[in-house]
Amino acid sequence: MDTDSHAGQPPADTSTPVAELDQEVEVLREDVASTGAGRVPHPSVDDRRKTGRLAWANTPPEVLSVWSAGRDRQDPVALLQSQEASRVQALVPVRHQRMAASAFAFYRGAALLMAADLATTPTSGLTVQLCGDAHLSNFGLFAAPDRTVIFDVNDFDETNPGPFEWDVKRLAASFVLAARDNGLSDEVGRAAAETAAASYRTSMADFAEMTELAIWYDRVDGSGVVAVLQQVLEDVDDALPQGGDASAAADGKKAKKGKKAKAKSGAKGKSEKKAKSGKKAKSGKKGATVVAPEKVVEKAMARAQARDAWSAIEKLTEVVDGQRRFRNEPPLLIRTGIDEDVMEVLNKLFREYRATLQDDRRALLKRYQIIDFGHKVVGVGSVGLLAWVMLMQGRDEDDLMVLQAKEAQASVLEAFTVKSPYTKHGHRVVTGQRLMQAASDSFLGWIDAPTGRSFYLRQLRDMKWSPDPAKLGERQLVAFASLCGHTLARAHARSGDSVAISTYLGADTTFDNAIGTFAMRYADTAAEDYEAFLAAIASGRLDAHETDSGDEAAEAIQGLKDPIVTAVRAPKAKRR
Known part of the structure; x- marks a missing residue:
C-alpha cells in the first residue's frame, strides 16, 4: 500500500x-x-x-x-x-x-x-x-x-x-x-x-x-x-x-x-x-x-531450558589439577585468574555490587564465593566493551554459576533525547531493564569500578534464547x-x-x-x-579480524584489570 x-x-x-x-x-x-x-x-x-x-x-x-x-x-x-x-x-x-x-x-x-x-x-x-x-x-x-x-x-x-x-x-x-x-x-x-x-x-x-x-x-x-x-x-x-x-x-x-x-x-x-x-x-x-512458527517456539523452549547455569559451566570452564577454572581462548574468552591480591579487591567490589540487590538476593549471594575470573566477548555491538566473567561456587564443586559484569557507557540516545538522570550508567541500565521487563534476573545489579568504568551484573546464560x-x-x-x-x-x-x-x-x-x-x-x-x-x-581504514587479536587482546585485558587493583588499594582521600 x-x-x-x-x-x-x-x-x-x-x-x-x-x-x-x-x-x-x-x-x-x-x-x-x-x-x-x-x-x-x-x-x-x-x-x-x-x-x-x-x-x-x-x-x-x-x-x-x-x-x-x-x-x-x-x-x-x-x-x-x-x-x-x-x-x-x-x-x-x-x-x-x-x-x-x-x-x-x-x-x-x-x-x-x-x-x-x-x-x-x-x-x-x-x-x-x-x-x-x-x-x-x-x-x-x-x-x-x-x-x-x-x-x-x-x-x-x-x-x-x-x-x-x-x-x-x-x-x-x-x-x-x-x-x-x-x-x-x-x-x-x-x-x-x-x-x-x-x-x-x-x-x-x-x-x-x-x-x-x-x-x-x-x-x-x-x-x-x-x-x-x-x-x-x-x-x-x-x-x-x-x-x-x-x-x-x-x-x-x-x-x-x-x-x-x-x-x-x-x-x-x-x-x-x-x-x-x-x-x-x-x-x-x-x-x-x-x-x-509455534513448533519453532516449542523447540526454542527446549533449547532455552537446556541453556541453564550448568551449560555455561560446561562451555566456558575446564578442570585443571582438580580445580574448576575458565578456559583460555583469546580473544573471545580470556582467563585472567585471581591471585591473593586480586581476590581481596574483587571481594570488596563484590560487596558493593551486592548492596544494589534486594536483601534476600544479598543473602543468597553471600553463600557463593568467587573462584575464578576472566573476560568474555559477547554480542556484536557490545564488542570492545569490558565484559568480565566470575566463576562462583556455592556449597561444593557441583554448585557453580557464572556472573557477568558488563561495562555500561553512555546511551547512544542521550545526545539526542535527554540526559540520563543516573550518573552511573550501570545504574541506568539496571533501572531501565527493571522498568521495561516483566521479570528481570535475580542477580541484576550494578557497580562502579574506581577507574571510572561502570558495570551492570547478571547471571550469564540463564535459559536464554533468541532466534x-x-x-x-x-x-x-x-x-x-x-x-x-x-x-x-x-x-x-x-x-x-x-x-x-x-x-x-x-x-x-x-x-x-x-x-x-x-x-x-x-x-x-x-x-x-x-x-x-x-x-x-x-x-584498510578499518581492521576486521578475530583470530589474529588473541595475544594482543589478552595483554590489553590483563592491563585493564591491574589498575582496578591499584585504585581500590589507594587511600580513600585519593579516590573519586
Missing part, C-alpha cells in the same frame, strides 16, 4: 483546535502545580486522551514515514569510529569482523547511527522508557526468577527516555534487513515491518483498557508464546504477499531497486555464501515443507514480528502513557503503513552504510 497517499483518519473527537487542546493541557499542568510539590499528578483518562489527540494534531502518524539521508549526514564510518574510541582497542577488529557478516549484523552494531538519524525526523512527543536498540535479535526467551521461561526484550545497554516510535522504527527496519539477508522479497520484509507495527498498535489499545497493576503483571511465558503465535498465524498469510514464493522473489529481485540489489551482493565472501544458502532453507512456497534470523522463513518472520510488536508495547506501557499512545495511534492502519514505509526507506540507508563499512575494511 502507498502510505504517502494514505491520509489516515484522526482519532475520535478531534474537532477541538490544536490551540484549544494546548490550552487545556496547560490548565491541567497548572492544576497539578497548584496541588503542591509533594503530590504526584494523576491526570484523568480523558486528559490522557487529550494528550494523545494533541500529539496526533501536531505530528499525524503518517508523518512518521518520513526519512531521507540529508547531504549533511555524518560519515557513518567516522561516527562508528568515534564510538569505539573508548573501547578496548585490541577487540575493535573483532567487532568489525562480526558487523561485516551481513547487512543485518552491521545494523545490530549501528545503534548510534540510527539514533543520530532518528533525531532528524518528526516525533510524536509521547515519551516512554526506550530500549534504544530494539532490533529483532534483542527479543527472546529467558528464565524469570520463579524459573518460568518468559519472552521479553532482553538488551538494555542503550535504554533511555525518548519518543515511543523510535523503538518501533528500529524493530521494523530490522525485519526488512533480515528478510533481505535471507533472500526473501521486499514484500515479505515490509509485511513483517507492518505486522510488528500493527501488533504494537493493537496491543497498546488493549493495555490502554487495563488497570495499571494488570499492565505491570502482564507477561508472556513460553506457553503463552505458542498461544500468541497460534492466534496470529491466520492473519500471517493475509499479511504476506499473495503467492509468496521467497525463492522466485529472491532470484528475480523483482521488488529491489538497483541499490538494494547492490546492498544484498555487498556481503562478499562468506556473507554472500551465507545469504545464498539461506534461500533454500527458508523457502516460503505455498505447500512447501516448512516448520510452523537466528537467518533461519526464519516468510511465515516465521512475520509471526515473530507480531510477537515482538506485542512485547514492545507491553514494555512501553509500563513506563509510558498507554492511553495517550493508543489514542495517538488510532484504530486504522495509518501508523502501520507509515512504519512500513519508514522501515523500507531506512533499510536502504542501512544497506548503503553497510557498503561504506565494507569498503572501509577493504581499503
